[in-house]
């Protein structure tokens with residue numbers, strides 16, 4: 001499925017990620033993420049029932065996201081905007097479009113975010129995610145471990 005999204009005078013194509021995208025995705029992942037996924041992580045998502053999305057402007061990938069669904073819940077497993085395209089509203093655009101793409105049986109979108117990732121947390125608050133809890137020392141960090149904040153967005157109504 002391909003959707004066209006118009007944002008700040010540009011048209012972006014939202015489509016399913018394929019294995020042909022992985023070289024570009026991995027380049028963006030390593031530039032943008034402090035703890036990047038490996039090719040094997042992306043392969044595993046592509047080869048499972050995860051929803052893997054890319055946002056493309058002309059021929060360039062500018063963002064991507066991966067979700068999984070089970071029963072009436074979805075989990076955001078990865079969302080990344082290319083470094084040179086951050087703070088242009090594309091993370092918000094992508095996350096809103098994904099939230100609208102789920103089957104109507106999906107009632108909540110959950111995610112976990114590093115407590116130090118203030119930019120991402122600000123984005124999630126802006127989209128009305130609520131903080132639901134903390135997993136202490138969940139992530140490896142440069143100095144020891146770091147908490148995960150669990151957040152959820154109600155998709156009902």
Ligand SMILES: CC(C)(COP(=O)(O)OP(=O)(O)OC[C@H]1O[C@@H](n2cnc3c(N)ncnc32)[C@H](O)[C@@H]1OP(=O)(O)O)[C@@H](O)C(=O)NCCC(=O)NCCS
Nearest residue numbers: 032079080081086087088089090091092113119120122123
């Ligand atoms: C987090 C991320 C996806 C946000 O995407 P983005 O396209 O830069 O975010 P947007 O431009 O849509 O920002 C929407 C709002 O979120 C908040 N926000 C986003 N990045 C922010 C930052 N670095 N600092 C403070 N607030 C930020 C702001 O409120 C912003 O609105 P504003 O620009 O009008 O003030 C992007 O920074 C990224 O890919 N980071 C690296 C990977 C990552 O951390 N992913 C999330 C893991 S849980």
